[in-house]
Amino acid sequence: MSTENQIIDALAEARIVPVVVIDNPDHAVPLGKALLDGGLRVIEVTYRTAGAQAALTALKELPELIVGAGTVVRPDQVDSAVAAGAQFLVSPGLSVEVVQRAQAAGIPILPGVATPSDIMTALSLGLSVVKFFPAATLGGPSAIKAFSAPFPGLRFVPTGGISAASVGDYLAVPAVLAAGGSWMVDRALIEAEDWAEITRRTAEAVALAAPAPATIGA
Numbered sequence: 001m002s003t004e005n006q007i008i009d010a011l012a013e014a015r016i017v018p019v020v021v022i023d024n025p026d027h028a029v030p031l032g033k034a035l036l037d038g039g040l041r042v043i044e045v046t047y048r049t050a051g052a053q054a055a056l057t058a059l060k061e062l063p064e065l066i067v068g069a070g071t072v073v074r075p076d077q078v079d080s081a082v083a084a085g086a087q088f089l090v091s092p093g094l095s096v097e098v099v100q101r102a103q104a105a106g107i108p109i110l111p112g113v114a115t116p117s118d119i120m121t122a123l124s125l126g127l128s129v130v131k132f133f134p135a136a137t138l139g140g141p142s143a144i145k146a147f148s149a150p151f152p153g154l155r156f157v158p159t160g161g162i163s164a165a166s167v168g169d170y171l172a173v174p175a176v177l178a179a180g181g182s183w184m185v186d187r188a189l190i191e192a193e194d195w196a197e198i199t200r201r202t203a204e205a206v207a208l209a210a211p212a213p214a215t216i217g218a
Helices: 004-014 025-038 052-061 075-084 096-105 116-124 140-148 167-171 187-191 195-209
Strands: 016-020 042-046 066-070 088-090 129-132 155-158 179-181
Touching: 004 016, 004 042, 004 066, 016 195, 025 042, 025 052, 025 187, 025 195, 042 052, 052 066, 052 075, 066 075, 075 096, 116 129, 129 140, 140 155, 140 167, 155 179, 167 179, 167 195, 187 195
Parallel strands: 016 042, 016 179, 042 066, 066 088, 129 155
Antiparallel strands: none
């Protein structure tokens, strides 16, 4: 099982976290391969469909992929996600019970925060990285900048309403570790098995997320 530091390093390297809804578990492995071909080795499979757990299990076939389970809202989902092979967990909100179950299982978790009170609860649980959700609705990059001032050292993974057009604005904020999005793994593309288009969009997202090269001279 990956340690928290290994997951944080993987997210920091990827800078983009594809947030995926998989209806058919048979799509999991070709989707994972499409992401890898596009240059991403991180995936978040959301617990929004009946096939999510089977999809997580199927992705064990791709050991080079860092696999997370998203939309984890109950302690029992922590257990099932761990059993299915998830290496990290993501929640839309902050549940003390869910976080503590994850910590007891030894699996990293990124709970969602939306308020300073949420952040203080996360800090009290010993967390250093949180999800910011729904990011666009809550004020986007400017909100993260405002939150990071009273909570220095906390890192954010914003998700919700982020697009190819806006992801760069989020990643420019120093407190942002990575940004989550679904535009490169659109549900319709998965259903159509258009792996080539997913790979193309993924490569485009990776290019958007790449740090700007340092300029020489003034």
